[in-house]
Amino acid sequence: MTWNIIVTGATGHYGSLAIDFIKKFNPEGVEPRIGDFSDKNSLIEAFKGMNRLLFVSVPYKNIQKNVVEAAKECGISYIVYTSIFGAEYSKFGLEINHKQTEQWIKESGIPYTILRNNWYIDLEEGLLHATKNTGSFLYTTKENKLSFALRREYAEVGARVILKEDNFYYNKIINLARTPFTYPELGKMVEEALGKKIEIKEVSMDEFQKYLEEANVTQQGKSVSLSMQTYVKNGNNGEELGDPKEFEEVLSRKLESLVSIIREYLSD
Numbered sequence: 243m244t245w246n247i248i249v250t251g252a253t254g255h256y257g258s259l260a261i262d263f264i265k266k267f268n269p270e271g272v273e274p275r276i277g278d279f280s281d282k283n284s285l286i287e288a289f290k291g292m293n294r295l296l297f298v299s300v301p302y303k304n305i306q307k308n309v310v311e312a313a314k315e316c317g318i319s320y321i322v323y324t325s326i327f328g329a330e331y332s333k334f335g336l337e338i339n340h341k342q343t344e345q346w347i348k349e350s351g352i353p354y355t356i357l358r359n360n361w362y363i364d365l366e367e368g369l370l371h372a373t374k375n376t377g378s379f380l381y382t383t384k385e386n387k388l389s390f391a392l393r394r395e396y397a398e399v400g401a402r403v404i405l406k407e408d409n410f411y412y413n414k415i416i417n418l419a420r421t422p423f424t425y426p427e428l429g430k431m432v433e434e435a436l437g438k439k440i441e442i443k444e445v446s447m448d449e450f451q452k453y454l455e456e457a458n459v460t461q462q463g464k465s466v467s468l469s470m471q472t473y474v475k476n477g478n479n480g481e482e483l484g485d486p487k488e489f490e491e492v493l494s495r496k497l498e499s500l501v502s503i504i505r506e507y508l509s510d
């Protein structure tokens with residue numbers, strides 16, 4: 243069976259990867275359509291004639307309701323939404339937008355699948371590049387855990403689920419995470435990825451900030467990296483619940499190893 247599939251956020255990193263996978267698995271024509279989440283009429287125009295929606299989230303409150311309402315008005319018959327892993331926990335406040343959107347989707351009566359994505363590796367850009375630049379992997383807590391995967395792994399799941407025949411994934415929440423790890427464990431994997439001995443050491447938050455400043459990482463990398471340290475240090479974020487089972491079931495293979503994805507990330 244073929245569907246007319248619309249992917250939001252198609253110009254973004256996730257959306258463009260998902261479209262590449264959709265074309266790979268089901269090579270039909272692709273045409274761009276323009277819509278703004280804050281303008282429901284533009285979405286109704288963009289969704290006309292479409293059956294399935296891969297709804298890639300934006301991190302702005304309230305405007306996602308327009309997407310659900312436009313989908314309903316246009317007779318979209320299936321929504322796959324990119325939510326956040328551990329939405330019941332504190333996730334920098336991002337969980338508020340996602341939980342609300344999940345609720346709007348459920349209330350719409352349209353069959354759905356919620357993809358609860360954990361973090362992208364990019365959130366540790368600052369720390370990974372600082373380690374590469376300095377030969378030291380510093381962190382501020384050895385206690386709690388975190389996990390991440392590659393965008394392309396999440397995007398492939400988005401493509402596989404939106405293309406799945408019949409109602410296989412209807413009205414399901416799929417948790418996309420991997421086995422979580424501590425910062426000292428991550429340090430060891432970065433060492434292996436770099437292929438050389440590095441210093442791996444716990445420091446205070448002030449020392450960590452100084453390390454990032456001296457390591458020549460981007461402003462964005464510094465700010466996100468500091469937030470991640472605080473997030474892991476504070477815990478109570480659901481990270482320890484990560485389990486690759488559902489991720490690997492949808493992909494029908496193992497997730498790429500952490501060492502290999504870190505190596506790839508640092509080689510760019």
Ligand SMILES: NC(=O)c1ccc[n+]([C@@H]2O[C@H](COP(=O)([O-])OP(=O)(O)OC[C@H]3O[C@@H](n4cnc5c(N)ncnc54)[C@H](OP(=O)(O)O)[C@@H]3O)[C@@H](O)[C@H]2O)c1
Nearest residue numbers: 251252253254255256257278279280299300301360361362
């Ligand atoms: N799990 C994680 O670690 C993580 C990290 C970051 C983000 N995220 C979430 O995942 C989503 C996708 O990530 P990404 O890396 O692909 O983000 P991205 O590269 O920044 O792409 C965002 C996409 O959303 C579109 N967009 C933004 N505002 C819009 C609006 N008002 N109406 C319609 N489209 C709009 C952008 O379109 P334009 O090009 O036209 O602006 C772009 O195509 C993010 O938006 C965020 O919700 C998750």
